[in-house]
Amino acid sequence: MLKIAGVAAGAAGTGTALAAAPASAAGGAFAHPGMLHTRADLARMAAKVKAGAQPYTAGFAKLTANAHAQSTWKANPQATVYRGSGSPENYRTLYNDIHAAYQNALRWHISGDTAHADTARDILNAWSAKLTKLEGSADRFLASGLYGYQFANAAELIRGYDGFELARFQQMMLDVFHPLSEDFLANHNGAYITNYWANWDLTNIASVLAIGILCDDRAKVNRAVDYFKHGEGMGSVKNAIPVVYDDGLAEWVEAGRDQGHALLGVGLMGTICEMAWNQGIDLYGYDDSRFLKGAQYVAKWSMGSEVPFTPYTRKKGAPGIWSGAETASAAAAVDPAMARPIWAMVASHYTKRRGLDAQYLTRIAARFAPEGGGGDYGPNSGGYDQLGFGTLAFTRPRATTAEATASPTPSTTASGASPAGDASAAPSSSSSPLGGRSGDLAATGSSDLPAWTAATGVAALAGGLLLLRRRGQARRDAGE
Numbered sequence: 470m471l472k473i474a475g476v477a478a479g480a481a482g483t484g485t486a487l488a489a490a491p492a493s494a495a496g497g498a499f500a501h502p503g504m505l506h507t508r509a510d511l512a513r514m515a516a517k518v519k520a521g522a523q524p525y526t527a528g529f530a531k532l533t534a535n536a537h538a539q540s541t542w543k544a545n546p547q548a549t550v551y552r553g554s555g556s557p558e559n560y561r562t563l564y565n566d567i568h569a570a571y572q573n574a575l576r577w578h579i580s581g582d583t584a585h586a587d588t589a590r591d592i593l594n595a596w597s598a599k600l601t602k603l604e605g606s607a608d609r610f611l612a613s614g615l616y617g618y619q620f621a622n623a624a625e626l627i628r629g630y631d632g633f634e635l636a637r638f639q640q641m642m643l644d645v646f647h648p649l650s651e652d653f654l655a656n657h658n659g660a661y662i663t664n665y666w667a668n669w670d671l672t673n674i675a676s677v678l679a680i681g682i683l684c685d686d687r688a689k690v691n692r693a694v695d696y697f698k699h700g701e702g703m704g705s706v707k708n709a710i711p712v713v714y715d716d717g718l719a720e721w722v723e724a725g726r727d728q729g730h731a732l733l734g735v736g737l738m739g740t741i742c743e744m745a746w747n748q749g750i751d752l753y754g755y756d757d758s759r760f761l762k763g764a765q766y767v768a769k770w771s772m773g774s775e776v777p778f779t780p781y782t783r784k785k786g787a788p789g790i791w792s793g794a795e796t797a798s799a800a801a802a803v804d805p806a807m808a809r810p811i812w813a814m815v816a817s818h819y820t821k822r823r824g825l826d827a828q829y830l831t832r833i834a835a836r837f838a839p840e841g842g843g844g845d846y847g848p849n850s851g852g853y854d855q856l857g858f859g860t861l862a863f864t865r866p867r868a869t870t871a872e873a874t875a876s877p878t879p880s881t882t883a884s885g886a887s888p889a890g891d892a893s894a895a896p897s898s899s900s901s902p903l904g905g906r907s908g909d910l911a912a913t914g915s916s917d918l919p920a921w922t923a924a925t926g927v928a929a930l931a932g933g934l935l936l937l938r939r940r941g942q943a944r945r946d947a948g949e
Contacts, residue, residue: 610649
């Protein structure tokens with residue numbers, strides 16, 4: 470059965486808009502490492518931590534205190550991973566191992582301790598030698614998206630490291646993760662295009678983009694970029710952020726649903742934008758920095774302030790199975806203490822790289838600093854939806870005026886099988902090494918059939934029906 474979404478949509482952002490030329494996929498060679506972290510980023514982290522500079526040392530302390538970042542971590546690979554249904558439902562094993570690989574790889578780049586690189590390598594090698602399938606309910610598409618982009622980022626940090634089976638890992642990503650991610654973006658599990666909330670699309674855009682970078686596959690990168698800009702599902706930028714207000718805020722489509730999923734969406738869109746940026750593609754600035762306006766809206770709303778909201782109605786269900794509709798009429802209630810490690814990356818881009826005013830992003834990033842990672846935000850899968858450690862990884866000095874107005878360019882620095890912070894390492898031609906469902910932020914919501922049918926026929930509030938556009942054509946109402 471389709472797993473159908475729960476409530477409504479909306480979210481947040483304010484600040485000075487950035488006028489940027491529409492981005493397009495950069496040509497030429499890929500930069501490695503070139504997903505969430507570049508070689509320059511990793512060198513900055515290592516140098517700042519070595520110098521005892523704040524807030525880097527506080528961020529690094531969060532990393533070293535995390536149980537997943539220990540070199541004693543042992544992988545527990547599975548041949549088939551199930552999420553949502555199937556036996557056993559063992560996806561927690563996968564995401565815990567992914568976060569251990571990522572955290573150990575990051576810790577190696579900063580400390581130079583090869584025991585952590587060995588652990589990251591061994592975890593990734595163990596999984597690529599065994600994993601063959603992702604199964605389950607519709608949640609298998611969440612697994613392909615979330616764990617696809619995270620796995621690729623962990624591997625990118627140790628590509629070129631001695632003993633890492635990169636080609637085998639790439640093949641696993643192409644055989645196991647990419648087909649599901651692409652199928653979801655193309656077909657949406659056979660459902661109406663507005664059935665699945667924005668975070669479903671965003672997870673799989675992130676996965677396709679990360680796999681394209683990992684595998685030096687320009688077509689996959691272009692596919693992810695095009696969907697971000699023009700996709701028909703709820704995760705494309707103009708559907709995820711459908712209304713721009715005069716005050717510089719832009720409504721996030723899942724703000725009418727609940728706070729947790731809106732935070733997830735900001736984290737995922739930021740992840741997509743950062744990975745694209747590091748390959749020379751500016752999605753942060755696309756459509757007059759629409760993401761900035763949406764992120765500012767979510768930040769202001771999440772801190773307990775009122776935000777504008779345009780009601781909308783979305784269609785749910787699947788052709789030939791069942792049909793329903795539901796209306797979101799107001800932004801959902803929030804808990805100002807709800808924390809997710811998503812803010813430092815977005816705030817740093819707009820305020821430091823681009824020199825823009827983003828008061829709500831600045832305030833919320835400071836409130837939740839230093840950011841941790843998987844294992845620091847509860848035991849359920851929602852606490853593992855972002856790789857985290859943004860205070861450590863994304864704090865950067867303010868760019869000069871020339872830098873702030875420049876187009877992104879992928880780093881082409883030669884990289885070797887040594888931590889990025891090791892200035893003495895000789896470069897080489899190889900790529901650089903350098904729970905309970907209630908806590909699951911990627912879940913669609915209620916799968917209760919009476920709740921589905923009760924929503925059938927709900928009308929939009931008078932004057933409040935928001936017609937989302939599908940590449941300039943009138944589209945069905947939205948809300949994945």
